[in-house]
Amino acid sequence: MSVGEQQRVEILRALHLGAGYLLLDEPTANLAPAEVHSLLAQVRRLVTERGVGIVLITHHLEEVLEAADRVGVLRGGQLVAERAIRGDGAESVTTAELARDMVGREVGLGIRRAATEPAGSRMLELVGVSVPGQLHDVTLRVASGQLVAVAGVEGNGQSALEDVLSGLAPDSTGAVVVAEREIDASSPRAMREAGVGIVPADRYTRGLIKSLGIDTNLAIDSYTDPPLARRWGRLSRAAVRERAERIIAALSVKAQSPRTLAGTLSGGHAQRVVLGRVLDGEPDVLVVAQPTRGLDIGATEFVWDTLVDHRSRGAAILLISSDLDEICSLADRIVVLYRGRIVAEFDEGPFDREALGSAMGGFQEAAA
CATH class of the missing domain: 3.40.50.300 (P-loop containing nucleotide triphosphate hydrolases)
Incomplete structure (x- = not known):
């Protein structure tokens, strides 16, 4: 379930x-x-x-x-x-x-954070994507400098959509196109090499290995690449530590050392580690699922500011969330997923929260 x-x-x-x-x-x-x-x-x-x-x-x-x-x-x-x-x-x-x-200070979560510049070229496109019993003929597009939100109550196909974009859906059909090139939806490596970064919905089962240190967790998707990789498949421990120290400092992760176990971090700081690892690769396409689930207001504000910053740098961002406040604040466009299908689209904000809520509950199966 x-x-x-x-x-x-x-x-x-x-x-x-x-x-x-x-x-x-x-x-x-x-x-x-x-x-x-x-x-x-x-x-x-x-x-x-x-x-x-x-x-x-x-x-x-x-x-x-x-x-x-x-x-x-x-x-x-x-x-x-x-x-x-x-x-x-x-x-x-x-x-x-x-x-x-x-x-302990003023917080600005209630403001709208739409893009201030026009969207660029199309970076991510899903065409007729289906997963048996979970997704049905999903088609959507995200351009550079744009944040498109997928709204919906948990259990309506979001996990399958995340799997497809993570390269973990070997039984999917349809096409995933990144920068006009079709990508193999059964290969996580192909997705990463195409410039797709994934922040998973469950930070502790897919985002982190709790029994390993922050430094190792920050290296797990780039251990084959320089400067972390050395000859004969060996890791440079110095490079791993240097990268971890840089990301920890940049994202203000509270930890005694880079070797602090990931499982000892609070939810907010664990999420910073996941974001730091993904964003350090400067992906052209960023897929972010339930990024603030269980986070306090301060951590939520940090995550939102981070997403807005990367959108302004030209990243194409697909946000999968069930949080209406988050969606209405950040999105440039919204699609609603219900029982595995896109049942409504909202093209410009400010968005009608009542109409959004109705579509999420399956009461409005039409384009808005």
């Missing part, structure tokens, strides 16, 4: 057991907007009608204001703020104030 489907089963199981207290950790991370509001309404009913005590852990600040009676803000492992939203002592709390409490 997809991550989103697994999450929904967990929520249903907890509710079915009739527990007196529920701890919900990012319960809406992979739900469509309509499903989010439905779940939060159910949460409020459990509190008011059945007296259930609920702790809701989330980085979606609108959900806090919609569902919570009180909010506490954790930063660096410490409770830095606590406010009442409903009931006795209720305050007028805004998402901007909560964001400032979380990060």
Whole structure:
């Protein structure tokens, strides 16, 4: 099952057991907007009608204001703020104030970050791409200097699309064209050599080897290339370390040394390592899947700024995400994936979030 489907089963199981207290950790991370509001309404009913005590852990600040009676803000492992939203002592709390409490400074996530320059030549093209039982005749195009977002609720073909663009879909049909050259969708090496960089949806199973150091993780897709590779297939440990130190410094990764195990990093810093490895190769095409899942606001802002910077340098970026805030802020164009098909397209922002949410939920199977 997809991550989103697994999450929904967990929520249903907890509710079915009739527990007196529920701890919900990012319960809406992979739900469509309509499903989010439905779940939060159910949460409020459990509190008011059945007296259930609920702790809701989330980085979606609108959900806090919609569902919570009180909010506490954790930063660096410490409770830095606590406010009442409903009931006795209720305050007028805004998402901007909560964001400032979380990060310790002003945060600019609510602004639109569309490209300021016209898109260039077509860099990535999918033509009639299908994967049995998962993707059906998907056609889309991304130009240089453009960010195209694929929106959709988890489990509607996003994983298969990521596999195709990673060179991990030997049973796919259709064509993947990069810079006017068709690429073998069953070869990760062919994708990388064509200039396609992949930031996978699951940073810990596909992006990193947790039992190895940051330095080794940063070398795993370029160990055959100079300056890391030496004669007779040997690695230059000095070059590996130098590269790791450069990327760690550039992306402000918090680690005691380049040999720090990747599995000990926080989600945000683990994602920086994955981004650093991919972006250091300066790919012409960047495929980024769920890049801020589970990240706090500060880490999210960093990832968004990084993507915007590389788009401005001319990269063609395909963003696969279920986060509407992320999509509406970053995208120049949006396609909606539902049950493995593109069911709607939105060509210019600002985007209609209600129409997007309807398409993601399968209620609008037409071009927008």
